[in-house]
Amino acid sequence: xxxxxxxxxxxxxxxxxxxxxxxxxxxxxxxxxxxxxxxxxxxxxxxxxxxxxxxxxxxxxxxxxxxxxxxxxxxxxxxxxxxxxxxxxxxxxxxxxxxxxxxxxxxxxxxxxxxxxxxxxxxxxxxxxxxxxxxxxxxxxxxxxxxxxxxxxxxxxxxxxxxxxxxxxxxxxxxxxxxxxxxxxxxxxxxxxxxxxxxxxxxxxxxxxxxxxxxxxxxxxxxxxxxxxxxxxxxxxxxxxxxxxxxxxxxxxxxxxxxxxxxxxxxxxxxxxxxxxxxxxxxxxxxxxxxxxxxxxxxxxxxxxxxxxxxxxxxxxxxxxxxxxxxxxxxxxxxxxxxxxxxxxxxxxxxxxxxxxxxxxxxxxxxxxxxxxxxxxxxxxxxxxxxxxxxxxxxxxxxxxxxxxxxxxxxxxxxxxxxxxxxxxxxxxxxx
Amino acid sequence: xxxxxxxxxxxxxxxxxxxxxxxxxxxxxxxxxxxxxxxxxxxxxxxxxxxxxxxxxxxxxxxxxxxxxxxxxxxxxxxxxxxxxxxxxxxxxxxxxxxxxxxxxxxxxxxxxxxxxxxxxxxxxxxxxxxxxxxxxxxxxxxxxxxxxxxxxxxxxxxxxxxxxxxxxxxxxxxxxxxxxxxxxxxxxxxxxxxxxxxxxxxxxxxxxxxxxxxxxxxxxxxxxxxxxxxxxxxxxxxxxxxxxxxxxxxxxxxxxxxxxxxxxxxxxxxxxxxxxxxxxxxxxxxxxxxxxxxxxxxxxxxxxxxxxxxxxxxxxxxxxxxxxxxxxxxxxxxxxxxxxxxxxxxxxxxxxxxxxxxxxxxxxxxxxxxxxxxxxxxxxxxxxxxxxxxxxxxxxxxxxxxxxxxxxx
Numbered sequence: 001x002x003x004x005x006x007x008x009x010x011x012x013x014x015x016x017x018x019x020x021x022x023x024x025x026x027x028x029x030x031x032x033x034x035x036x037x038x039x040x041x042x043x044x045x046x047x048x049x050x051x052x053x054x055x056x057x058x059x060x061x062x063x064x065x066x067x068x069x070x071x072x073x074x075x076x077x078x079x080x081x082x083x084x085x086x087x088x089x090x091x092x093x094x095x096x097x098x099x100x101x102x103x104x105x106x107x108x109x110x111x112x113x114x115x116x117x118x119x120x121x122x123x124x125x126x127x128x129x130x131x132x133x134x135x136x137x138x139x140x141x142x143x144x145x146x147x148x149x150x151x152x153x154x155x156x157x158x159x160x161x162x163x164x165x166x167x168x169x170x171x172x173x174x175x176x177x178x179x180x181x182x183x184x185x186x187x188x189x190x191x192x193x194x195x196x197x198x199x200x201x202x203x204x205x206x207x208x209x210x211x212x213x214x215x216x217x218x219x220x221x222x223x224x225x226x227x228x229x230x231x232x233x234x235x236x237x238x239x240x241x242x243x244x245x246x247x248x249x250x251x252x253x254x255x256x257x258x259x260x261x262x263x264x265x266x267x268x269x270x271x272x273x274x275x276x277x278x279x280x281x282x283x284x285x286x287x288x289x290x291x292x293x294x295x296x297x298x299x300x301x302x303x304x305x306x307x308x309x310x311x312x313x314x315x316x317x318x319x320x321x322x323x324x325x326x327x328x329x330x331x332x333x334x335x336x337x338x339x340x341x342x343x344x345x346x347x348x349x350x351x352x353x354x355x356x357x358x359x360x361x362x363x364x365x366x367x368x369x370x371x372x373x374x375x376x377x378x379x380x381x382x383x384x385x386x387x388x389x390x391x392x393x394x395x396x397x398x399x400x401x402x403x404x405x406x407x408x409x410x411x412x413x414x415x416x417x418x419x420x421x422x423x424x425x426x427x428x429x430x431x432x
Numbered sequence: 433x434x435x436x437x438x439x440x441x442x443x444x445x446x447x448x449x450x451x452x453x454x455x456x457x458x459x460x461x462x463x464x465x466x467x468x469x470x471x472x473x474x475x476x477x478x479x480x481x482x483x484x485x486x487x488x489x490x491x492x493x494x495x496x497x498x499x500x501x502x503x504x505x506x507x508x509x510x511x512x513x514x515x516x517x518x519x520x521x522x523x524x525x526x527x528x529x530x531x532x533x534x535x536x537x538x539x540x541x542x543x544x545x546x547x548x549x550x551x552x553x554x555x556x557x558x559x560x561x562x563x564x565x566x567x568x569x570x571x572x573x574x575x576x577x578x579x580x581x582x583x584x585x586x587x588x589x590x591x592x593x594x595x596x597x598x599x600x601x602x603x604x605x606x607x608x609x610x611x612x613x614x615x616x617x618x619x620x621x622x623x624x625x626x627x628x629x630x631x632x633x634x635x636x637x638x639x640x641x642x643x644x645x646x647x648x649x650x651x652x653x654x655x656x657x658x659x660x661x662x663x664x665x666x667x668x669x670x671x672x673x674x675x676x677x678x679x680x681x682x683x684x685x686x687x688x689x690x691x692x693x694x695x696x697x698x699x700x701x702x703x704x705x706x707x708x709x710x711x712x713x714x715x716x717x718x719x720x721x722x723x724x725x726x727x728x729x730x731x732x733x734x735x736x737x738x739x740x741x742x743x744x745x746x747x748x749x750x751x752x753x754x755x756x757x758x759x760x761x762x763x764x765x766x767x768x769x770x771x772x773x774x775x776x777x778x779x780x781x782x783x784x785x786x787x788x789x790x791x792x793x794x795x796x797x798x799x800x801x802x803x804x805x806x807x808x809x810x811x812x813x814x815x816x817x818x819x820x821x822x823x824x825x826x827x828x829x830x831x832x833x834x835x836x837x838x839x840x841x842x
Contacts, residue, residue: 036554272780282808367571413569
């Protein structure tokens, strides 16, 4: 060819086009909005409706929240400060803060005791909730119930010590004889505990409470959110073991034990908690010996524990039923007896499956502790509906109080459910 | 295994009761029976002693005595001279009323929120997630009190409706929202067949039942035609006629008219009054349980394999029909069992009525009657008996329904 061809224009590009940004409608917020908010006509309508709803909610609540008054002594004063403007009167929270948290009878000089008990509760719960922590911390968890009892109720320190010693004796007997025969260890432990408690009961001198380090506070003086927390924590921790026992009883092949558990579970699940609280407040004292005075707090704890144990039993039964039969057979073929098989093979797996359900029950139970206000115990809701709203200073300030109660419960319940989701992820052993 | 010899006949020894699996379960059951008997004996003995000390006895005679208190919200005739038993019946009917209403509305709220939470609209799905989280994590008692407060403290009083410069007005001149309750128009019959309004409504129900049977016949015929010719005749207009004509005819013949609530003196008269406590309880139970149902609905829909949706789309079905014909029927099998327990929860939670003064069974039998007569044991036992029966009945009915929608396997 001639060299004229060297003059022809190259038709293959020999340089790379610099990368260009995608078209404006395919990037960033615009694209996201088009895909997620306005993908079709009905979708756009939904979006607009949602926006209107959000605007309505925010336009009423935000000024109310931001304009809040925090430092007055009564609703009338508060209205004066607001001077006709929209605004919340949060001063009821600051002024009645202690009542909301501790009830109106707990001695003000002793508030440090429940506070300390709460801080210690967090420490005691930590090794239970986060099992990466050193196992030795569990020793404190074991002591905590007695310590908390002494802190909150006060009185003679001998009472919690004797109670603790009973459990220690029981644990000792179980360690010694439980290896050979579970039944022997189990019943021996019960006998040991009862003996220690009875002997210890005689050793505590009369009137020991009057000269105690911490002044005694009767149960009826407890109140506020503290009461909700105490009921919630006590009843959940008591009802989990009871629920496991009931679930195992219901799965048992001994007809009598199975039927006792079935009747109990179905009965408790069939009636509302309020009726059980009525039992606690008006009926249960008829079933105790005539000279025994079992206080209302204990009676309520008994009934709420029985109530949630029945629900937890059903959740755990689901977990037990979800285990493949091979797991039971494998345990048998290893020559493990029933308690060993349950403790080492079945229950760890079944409990892991039941975690979401147990947490559901726990959250529900914590919310249900507000029901004690119906049998005139002054928990958070009881305080709000009773002493605070009835007082002349704060008659008519509903939203701040109810909103505060809702906020407290939301924080705790949402926290628990987030924890359970974390736990599920943490315990997931199937590599999916 | 070639030499089979009988094991030596072991002598029965006492230790075999614990160590031999053949006898061990018997031992344990005997112990359990003994403990149970002791516990019952102990509690019963205490009960007898306490009752004797208090000079009481267990008797249900008090149920026949005049109750001496009034009940605002009631479905049957009742006054303070009626017996405690009748007060309990009023309470039972009120419980059933609020439970029934709440079950329906909670299902509606739950299904809407559950479906919307899966919407591909980001804003709407987040909004529904917030709804579910907020309502699930706050006690229902607080919700009941909040809505009751709105009903009593925020709504205008009847006198604000009066005068020319009234600050409030009735909606469409038909509904009045006041702090004493909501007043809605009441239908009644000018020339009914019977003197009693209830009987006249039964006539209307009979007309509806007739329509139902005729409609079933029409549908059967349509299906038959479809199976023979492959084309389903359009039954929309026939259906509309069958449903509407008999009812409208009956209503017209009996002279249906509406009694509109009117402001007279200090209060509204006429119409149906729905009290604040009923609305608070109804609405609070609905939105609270609705949040739980929403999660069940979402789980149910998500449990359906995506391939089902895609297969239906490949057949040319439009999204709405995919939902109705393919996804929902399968999702129902997952949704219904938890829905049953939610209905049971509504029934049991309706006992919170006592907190806002709605006269349900807990407030009448377990509240005022108990306090007036002091018959704690009898009242609480009757109360429990009622709830147990109600729970069993609800779960029975719903289980029958569950059986009818569950997967038919060969």
